[in-house]
Amino acid sequence: MLRRLLLAAASGVALWAAFPTINWWWLAPIAVAGLALATCGVRARVGLLLGFSSGLTMFVPGLAWSGTYVGQLPWFALAITESVYLAAMGGLLAWLQGPPGSARVRPVVVALLWVVQEWVRGTVPFGGFPWLQLAWSQADSPLLPIARFAGSTGLTFAVALIGGLLAAVVRDRRTPRLAVAAAAGALALALAPLAVTVPVAGQPLQVMGIQGNVPTAGLDFNAQRRAVLDNHVRLTQTAAEQVASGQLPQPQLVVWPENSSDIDPLRNADAATEILQTVAAIKAPLIVGAVLQQPSPKVSNASLLYLPDKGLTQTYIKRHPVPFAEYVPYRSFFRFFSKQVDLVRADFVAGDQVGLFQVPTTSGVVPVTPIICFEVAYDGLVRSGVDAGAQLIAVQTNNATFGYSAESAQQLAISRVRAVEFGRSVIHVSTVGISALITPDGRTHQRTQLFTPAILDGTLPLRTETTPADRIGAAPVWLAVAGTVAAGVLRWRRRAVIARPAEPGIVDDRPETADTQSAIDELDRKT
Template sequence: MLRRSLIAVASGLCLWLALPTIDLWPLAFVGVAGMAWATVGVSARAGLGLGLLTGLGCFVPALSWSGVYVGAVPWMALAVTESLYVAALGLACAVVQPIRVRPWLIACLWVAQELIRGTVPFGGFPWARIAFSQADSPLVHLASVAGAPGVTFAVALVGGWLAVAAERARVRDFGRLPALRPLVASAGVLLLAALWPVATGGRAVTVAGIQGNVPQSGLDFNAQRRAVLDNHVRTTNRLAADVRAGRTPAPDLVVWPENSSDIDPLRNADAATEITEAVSAIGVPVMVGAVLQEPSPRVSNATLLYVPGRGIVDRYVKQHPVPFAEYIPYRSFFRTFSTKVDLVTKDFAPGKEPSVFAAPTPSGTVKVGPVICFEVAYDDLTREPVRRGAQLLAVQTNNATFGRTAESEQQLAISRLRAIEHGRSIVHISTVGVSALITPDGTTHDQSSLFTQKALVGELPLRTATTWADRVGRIPELLATLVGAVALVQAVRVRRAAKVTDRAGVPTPATDHDTRQHHEKDVHDRL
């Protein structure tokens, strides 16, 4: 069991190393393979423990950014909570694998685990999904077919096949051609994904993203909110001057990040004037991330669409505020564990529905779907604006509270996958970086560095065609989850029947061993 435990921890570390900024994406296959192999032929309880070790090996380092300014307790609480889902996955793997690795079931169970982890409790937290480690992998092309769950399924399937190949290599079972099938199948999936076409063309518009930067990183950046607003105004005015001088192409649309105006421009005349003057200077629609002091006593994380000469013409309110960051559920209860919950002085209210802005640009109306910060990690929150006609997505985020950690690049990788998944260009803009303009094939352009001031300007293609992923929606994810659930229930029933038979027969020790082997084979055959 010690060896299996070490393999489980190493598997989790491989899953972490596959994520940005280390970005060794092939190690995701190794991580899945290690956990799949470690849970073969063990009890459900042992599978639970091995899954927990795998989860901790991944999430403790992967989510270290969550504690950079608030300490170890929130960080470890989040890492352990996320690891519990992988623990349940380990239990399920042990139950359905009494004899050997079952790659197809492993893939289904991984999809099911990520579905549950991204749903409950409090709406879930789907960060560090396997799919999000594959932005540079050929498998990311499959996002246009079955979304992020499809990419996770493919990675887990290849990982399962590698575990089968490793087991056959261990017993030196490569003398026959069928023994090579797992490796051939893995190569085939990778080749197919690499050749799968992704969206590229479309009518081009020039877009600018304004990364104004903050006076200092950390939780105290909000105390200097006027300076943050001034930085974004100043950067926009500088861009307008460069356009007038002919040094920079004139943009059709400008996007500011989340929290670029934490002073409510609906209630503060100075902030409203400063933003309006910047919009007039650049002369095109500007999307501004703002905190609104409504509905009282709560606040709203919003995107406001400003049009020159007309002011605010549309707004979007973040639908999924982050629990324990933007609002505190059961505040009095969780205060007993950490007083850090009171750093969130006002809870953010959720928005009611997606929005698609019709921005009247010099080159025609552009339909833009705003997505705020961690919403980009949720499948439905990026899919719905596209279904409602968005030609372009704007992911507005604020990474100032995470310092110089991997969080910003992890988030950028998610946006790259979303671009391929929906066949849409994305303006991924942060107050402090990392920001980039992303074309529908997932390629980044004019990428910025952390904690710098920059105006990102470039042409992005607009598209209206929908991908397979948008058409089928959650169907592949739900089907994989259903298959995994049915297999798990069937395996539990067969195991229980085997135990009843053993008790009734009262076999001798030698017969008992034979009986267990027979029942294990029966489980395998019936799955």
Template sequence: MLVRPLLALVAGGVLCLAFPTFDIWVAAPVALTLLALALTGARAWAGFGLGLLAGLAFFVPTLQWSGIYVGSLPWLALATVEALFFALAGLAYAWLTRRRGTVRPVVFALVWLASEGLRARAPYGGFPWLKLAFGQADSPFGRLVALGGPPLVGFAIALAAGLLALAVQALVRRRGGMPLARAVVAPLLAVGLGAAGLLVPLPTDGPTAQFLGVQGNVPRPGLDFNAERRMVLDNHVRATIDALQDVAAGRAPRPDLIVWPENASDIDPLRNADAKSEILATVQAAQTPLIVGGLLEEPADHVSNVSLLFEPGKGNTARYVKRHPVPFAEYIPNRSFWRIFSKEVDLVRRDFVAGDQVGLFTVHPAAAPAIKAGLAICFEVAYDDIMLDAVRAGANVLVVQTNNATFGFTAESPQQLAISRIRAMEFGRSVVHVSTVGQSALITPDGTAHQVTSLFTQAVVRGALPLRTETTLATRVGEVPEWVGAAVLALIMVGSFVRGRGQTAVRAQMKDEDDEDES
């Protein structure tokens, strides 16, 4: 009776190890193997409960950073909502294996694919953080992202796990007639799936440009990281000027583009004259375009989280407004409804607006090819469509600006950097990943993170990165494999339902005939 719940709990706990700061990628297929064994042959609602147990064991510890300064309620609420998608997956898979009680690897992989896809889209636009792929930058599985994005990586790991579970089941049931060959062939197929990733090329060649990412740091970690007016902006100005002194002295190359992180200007850099003058003076001293993360006091009664491009002699020439503000952090959806449960929703006094344009800034350095920077602000890096749109719009480098000050010394920043590494591999693009407080890094298209900074220190990352224009297969196919997988799963579920109804009808008819014979 306790074997299935124990397997589910252990599966969720082991899955934690696949993500920063543990970074044991092989824990993912091991965890899903245990989960498949726990769910196979269970009753549907038992599968729901088992999936929920596994989800809570996974999300509660890995999302601990979400409550570091706001308390346990938001953290546990988020973890529970995310765990419900594990529960739905458990229900679906258990229902599909309820009759024969045999592990179905392809079905398990399809269920996992669909559950991650649903979790990435709902509710309120979804929360795709901690997809299986985002812990696989150093694994052979991770390289598959260049072929089909994070959904393919998740599918491949779940399929390998299903095959391993099938092998375990064959060994356990060998006296019951299950072919022992499965115990040999299934693991070989699982290993082959992972090894296939080693065949995927991740080229890093191409013309280069020089980048300078500035991690200015903040006065203090926490929600009031910007309590000292203009201190965050001043930190980034000083760090940039110091870095330019190395350029003037010949110790470092002149950058073709400078990147400041999200919220680098802690006051509106367009409406506040002294803030704007500091930024323009920095751009003039650098004679280099600068991307600034800031907040704009617009539109009326709202706020915009933006990236702003400043160019020498031109001022602010382009703007990107964050397309996916974070619900319950940057805006409160259905505010009047949620106020019934907690008046804390009104701590967010003004909602952030969502932008409707793809983020792409183009600059033309004197000594380098045109830089077409595809933009993502903070959590947007986890959303497949936002990153895909930027690359399809023509980005030859990706810029991820983030502010991790509100999550303190937790795993949130390493988890985010791991996502940027996967994005580099997925699209074959370099990534300039810059945080106010760390971790910041320059990432080459093979997913290698260079010059990774420490948390809550002032630092810069600088160097040449390739500007690639070739498109990966993942870029070309986009979300198609995910939707095809969901459609196949739907057909399997419909077929199972129809067969179940037919078998029920046959049993009922046989019972009626038996009753007639007895009479």
């Protein structure tokens, strides 16, 4: 038991290391293999413990950024909550892979359970938290092109399937035929994406991103809200001077990050004047991340499109505010555990409209979908903007509250996967970094450093195709759910057939044995 526990814990550490900033993406399938082996041949309740231990060693270090300035309680609460999902998956892995003492690794079942676990974790409660999914670890992996055909869900399935096959190689090492077949399958799946060339050609759009920086890192970054706004105004005006002198090309679109104007420009004349003067100076459409003091007493996290000579023309309200960061559900209940909930003084409301800005350029009108911060991790939110006609994804984020942690690099990796998944260029702009221009093949350009003012200036190709992943939408998730249910039904039927009662009405609930497994294997061959 101790060896299994250590193996499960080690798999969690390996999963954490697969993500930025360590970014050893090749550890992801190895980590999946470790958990599959640890849970193979144990009872479901032991699988629960093993999955939970793997979750803790993954999420505690992987989500350390969540406690950067708010303390250890929110950090550990989030890590423990996320680990519960891996615990449930561990229990199901143990049960579906077979009875104690005689189980076999079932690679497809392993992959299906990873997909279902991530889907549930990214859905409930309060809309879920789809961070540190297997797909997000593969931005630098040869497997990345899979996202174009099967989405982030399919990419997770591929990583987990390779892991399951590796586990089968180890488990079946005394049966050369099975071990060789599993190894060949893992190798073929790992190498197949190398034959895919992700298309990147498209009409070029000259874009500019402004990383204005903040006076201080931490929760008090917006205590100097005017300074944050001024930083972005000043840097954009510097860019305008460089454009006028010929040092930089004229941009067709400029993007500021989330929280670049926490002073509501709809209510504050000074903030509105600064923005309008900046738009006039840069002579290009400007997307601004702003906090609006409405609907009172609540507030809104918004993207605002300003045009030269026209001012504000379109508004997008963030559709998925982050629970416990932008609003507090059941505030009085959670205050009992921590008064930190009151750091969120006013709850953000959720928008109900898909964001699609019609940006006029010298090359014609370009549809752009604004995505605010953590929204980039939610499949449906990004897909809805692309399906509405967006040719460019603008991810606006503010990472100042997470300091010099891995959060910003983890988020950038998600944007890179999204670029491949939907065949769209992405302009990913943060107040403090990491910002970058991303082409549809997931490559980053002009990647910035943390807490450094920077101007991103370059061309991004615009594409209008519908990728296979976008075409099939959420189908991979539902297929994984159906496959998991089917595997559970088959497992239950096998157990029922073998444990058939000797007399009518009497149920034999004795534990399954190696002989039972032989019978199950025979049933497998027949079915």
